[in-house]
Amino acid sequence: MGNFAANEGLSIFVILVWLGINVFLFVHFYMAFLVDRYYYTRVILGQALSWARAPAACLNFNCMLILLPVCRNLLSFLRGSIQCCSRTAARQLDRNLTFHKLVAYMIALHTAIHIIAHLFNFERFMDSQLMINSSYLPYVLSQIGNNDNRSYLNPIRSNETNPTIVMFTTIAGLTGVVITLALILIITSSMEVIRRSYFEVFWFTHHLFIVFFIGLVLHGVGRIVRGQTVESVNVHNPNECHSHFETWGQNNSCPVPVFAGNPPMTWKWVVGPMFLYVCERLVRFYRSQQKVVITKVVMHPSKTLELQMKKKGFKMEVGQYVFIQCPSISQLEWHPFTLTSAPEEDHLSVHIRIVGDWTQALYTACGGDKTVVLDAWTLPKMAIDGPFGTASEDVFRYEVVMLVGAGIGVTPFASVLKSVWYKHVQENNVFTKKVINSTKFSCITSFIKCYV
Amino acid sequence: MGKIEWAMWANEQALAAGLIYATGGIVGVAGQFRSWQFAAFGIAAGVFVCLLEYPRSKRGKGTSVERTGQYCFTVCVKAFGPLTRNYYVRAFLHAALCVPGGFMLATVLGCVCLAIASLIYLSAAIHGEHWEPILPRTEPPKRTGESIKEPPQNPPPRPPPELRRKKVDNLETAAYDNPMSVTINE
Numbered sequence: 001m002g003n004f005a006a007n008e009g010l011s012i013f014v015i016l017v018w019l020g021i022n023v024f025l026f027v028h029f030y031m032a033f034l035v036d037r038y039y040y041t042r043v044i045l046g047q048a049l050s051w052a053r054a055p056a057a058c059l060n061f062n063c064m065l066i067l068l069p070v071c072r073n074l075l076s077f078l079r080g081s082i083q084c085c086s087r088t089a090a091r092q093l094d095r096n097l098t099f100h101k102l103v104a105y106m107i108a109l110h111t112a113i114h115i116i117a118h119l120f121n122f123e124r125f126m127d128s129q130l131m132i133n134s135s136y137l138p139y140v141l142s143q144i145g146n147n148d149n150r151s152y153l154n155p156i157r158s159n160e161t162n163p164t165i166v167m168f169t170t171i172a173g174l175t176g177v178v179i180t181l182a183l184i185l186i187i188t189s190s191m192e193v194i195r196r197s198y199f200e201v202f203w204f205t206h207h208l209f210i211v212f213f214i215g216l217v218l219h220g221v222g223r224i225v226r227g228q229t230v231e232s233v234n235v236h237n238p239n240e241c242h243s244h245f246e247t248w249g250q251n252n253s254c255p256v257p258v259f260a261g262n263p264p265m266t267w268k269w270v271v272g273p274m275f276l277y278v279c280e281r282l283v284r285f286y287r288s289q290q291k292v293v294i295t296k297v298v299m300h301p302s303k304t305l306e307l308q309m310k311k312k313g314f315k316m317e318v319g320q321y322v323f324i325q326c327p328s329i330s331q332l333e334w335h336p337f338t339l340t341s342a343p344e345e346d347h348l349s350v351h352i353r354i355v356g357d358w359t360q361a362l363y364t365a366c367g368g369d370k371t372v373v374l375d376a377w378t379l380p381k382m383a384i385d386g387p388f389g390t391a392s393e394d395v396f397r398y399e400v401v402m403l404v405g406a407g408i409g410v411t412p413f414a415s416v417l418k419s420v421w422y423k424h425v426q427e428n429n430v431f432t433k434k435v436i437n438s439t440k441f442s443c444i445t446s447f448i449k450c451y452v
Numbered sequence: 453m454g455k456i457e458w459a460m461w462a463n464e465q466a467l468a469a470g471l472i473y474a475t476g477g478i479v480g481v482a483g484q485f486r487s488w489q490f491a492a493f494g495i496a497a498g499v500f501v502c503l504l505e506y507p508r509s510k511r512g513k514g515t516s517v518e519r520t521g522q523y524c525f526t527v528c529v530k531a532f533g534p535l536t537r538n539y540y541v542r543a544f545l546h547a548a549l550c551v552p553g554g555f556m557l558a559t560v561l562g563c564v565c566l567a568i569a570s571l572i573y574l575s576a577a578i579h580g581e582h583w584e585p586i587l588p589r590t591e592p593p594k595r596t597g598e599s600i601k602e603p604p605q606n607p608p609p610r611p612p613p614e615l616r617r618k619k620v621d622n623l624e625t626a627a628y629d630n631p632m633s634v635t636i637n638e
Contacts, residue, residue: 116479119558123485162486163557177561184472184565188464193508193517198456 010088011095015102018065022058022106029057037227039238040153040257044128044138045121052117053225055110060269062110063216066103067273069096071280072388079389093389108187111180118176122156122163129159137245144256153259155224171222179215182208200333213274216266223261232258288325288334288383295347297366297379303354304408305363306340308347311384316343318395318419319412322386324350329361329380338411339387342418344426348384353408459509459539459581462572466546467505469569473553473562474498480558487556494559497549501566504529504536510584518586530585537584539577546570 033050034042041049069075075093082090128138145152156166167173188194189205228238232255241254249256296308316339323334335358341349354363367374395401395416403413473494480491507526510516529536536542547570553563 112475115561116475119476119479119485120483122557123483126486164555164560167557167560177564180561181564181568184468185465185568188468189461191464194461194464197460197511197514201456201461 006088010092014092014099018102021061025057025061026054030054036238037230037233039228039242040141040259041225041227043242044141044154045124048117048120048124049225052114052121055113055117058110059107059114060266062103062107063213063266064269064273066100066107067270067277069100069103071276073280073283074276076387076389104187104190108183111183115176115180122166125154125156126163126166128154129156132159135246137242140245140248145259151258151260153226153257155226170224172219172224175215175219179212179219182212182215186212204332213270217264217270220262220264220266223263226259226261229258229260284385288385290384292382292384294366294376294379294382297368297374299368300351305352305354305359305366305368306349307352307366307382308341308349309382309384310347314348314384314387316341316348316387317389318343318416320387320389320415321412322348322350322384322388325383325385326358326362326365326380327383328365329358333358334385335359336388338415340411340414340418342415342422344419344422351408351411351414457512457581458572458576458579459583460511462539462569462576463505463508465565465572466501466569469546469550469562469565470498470501470505472498472565473501473550473559476553476558476560476562480556483558485556485558490552490556491558493552494556494562497553498562501546501549504542508586509582510586512581516586522586523588526585526587529583537582539573539581539583542583543570543573543577546573 030050030053033053038049075096079090079093082093124138125142128136128142131139133139142152142154142156146157149157155170156163167177185205186208189202195202228236236248236255236257238257241248241257244254248254290311290313292309292311294307294309296306298306298308300306319338321336321338323336325331325334337350337352339348340351341347352359352362354360354368362380363369365380367378395403403416405411405413475498477491477494477496477498479485481488481495485491503525506519507522507529508516508519534541546566550563550566550570553559553566
């Protein structure tokens with residue numbers, strides 16, 4: 001139990017805080033629409049108004065959060081800064097994709113609640129336009145603002161329409177449909193079956209998030225959520241005047257109420273993370289433009305290709321990975337590979353197993369199937385983005401470490417062991433003495449020699 | 453990994469569309485909206501699409517992952533033969549089922565999602581894909597070779613224990629044979 005708390009405690013705490021904020025926002029914004037300003041809106045819509053606005057606030061919060069776990073470079077920077085304070089905190093950054101998925105599920109849930117509530121809202125707005133009876137308060141409310149088209153309450157302005165047409169002719173409705181479709185396509189193509197088998201479909205469809213965020217920011221521009229203005233509430237108290245609706249404006253105690261829409265709020269939540277994500281993509285693009293030269297190509301048994309490359313100013317830690325792109329094979333595909341070289345070496349190397357079409361094309365482009373020696377200029381141009389940190393870079397900070405890996409999964413440990421070897425050779429470091437004072441080191445060194 | 457089988461994505465999209473269609477229909481009927489008859493149709497169509505799409509097809513290349521409990525659905529869907537095997541039929545069926553959803557706000561989203569699924573199925577059909585049931589494999593009984601009649605009676609011949617024990621004091625001969633020297637001063 002103590003181990004569980006030490007390992008998972010911080011993760012569980014983060015999740016609970018996140019859930020707590022969601023619950024707080026939901027309840028707070030639910031109550032915020034139960035005030036007098038929205039009295040007449042609630043006469044038409046009932047509780048469905050609050051049921052629509054509360055998930056909207058949660059959606060603002062979650063859409064803000066969802067971009068942050070996928071900013072790889074930002075996370076690498078944070079990992080470096082937090083490392084000195086707390087190792088467990090830095091470990092949480094390894095679970096960024098799990099958090100991204102959790103936030104995505106929450107967005108899907110709140111979208112569902114929001115849409116169902118708005119279905120009721122549209123229906124009730126339409127009803128109040130169709131029940132033409134001046135003794136019916138919702139109808140009277142719907143007729144306010146017919147002259148100037150500004151101080152109205154009911155966004156459905158006539159009775160010769162239907163909710164579907166209204167949805168496609170309002171900014172809020174149209175953007176709502178577009179972003180919901182984008183969200184559904186993103187979610188269906190992110191199912192594990194699709195992601196593991198056809199990564200390109202997942203990756204390219206996921207870029208619909210650009211459409212999603214643009215639509216999200218524009219969603220509130222039409223100011224379709226309307227309540228009484230503050231000045232109007234001062235002169236027309238809904239609690240007292242609602243029963244005299246047939247004589248509004250005729251005596252001075254209850255003038256006709258004036259309504260206005262709420263300004264859009266979403267942009268305030270998401271503009272920060274959107275800016276950070278744009279910076280992240282720019283950083284990735286800049287790093288990918290740096291020159292990378294292939295210095296050595298080695299074919300290993302069991303269809304493994306080793307590429308040794310040099311890039312100016314490249315610094316890495318043990319066990320990190322990079323994204324590699326080969327423009328001559330595909331302009332759009334970046335694939336992650338663990339670095340098998342140690343930080344002490346002057347080159348960087350990756351071991352790539354030939355499995356799919358991209359790796360097969362890389363094998364052919366690097367002359368893997370040719371027996372003659374190739375000139376360096378015939379080798380393809382490469383682009384590298386990284387390195388990005390994983391858990392392996394903490395390996396020297398613990399007293400006892402157990403590394404488990406098999407097949408192509410030994411690649412981070414090749415990097416670790418090579419680094420141990422270099423540390424052992426270069427200096428008689430007190431720390432590494434504990435590692436090497438065992439008879440099993442001779443077996444390990446023969447393993448390293450396969451990779452050196 | 454290979455090229456994409458569009459039918460797999462179409463299947464996920466159609467299943468999601470069926471759920472959304474049915475949910476919109478339930479909201480329309482429960483809230484007693486105008487034109488609730490379209491919502492009622494939406495529930496029926498959504499449930500039907502979910503039942504049709506629940507069993508995953510067998511993949512052309514690679515391992516197929518079943519959904520939990522899909523075997524009974526596989527048997528039902530297989531019983532319709534070429535109607536369910538052919539993806540052109542499915543694309544047309546989804547396109548036809550989605551049209552009534554466009555007449556009511558609650559089912560519009562289900563309508564559009566099902567239309568998109570129909571388009572992806574059309575793409576799958578054009579690429580020559582078809583639906584294959586995932587059936588449990590009947591393993592042929594393992595046949596042991598003709599020469600194996602009985603297990604061996606005696607252990608394999610070994611040298612006596614004195615020669616077999618490793619000499620701990622002489623580490624270099626006891627450890628693996630290193631191709632290159634691993635001492636510091638080389």
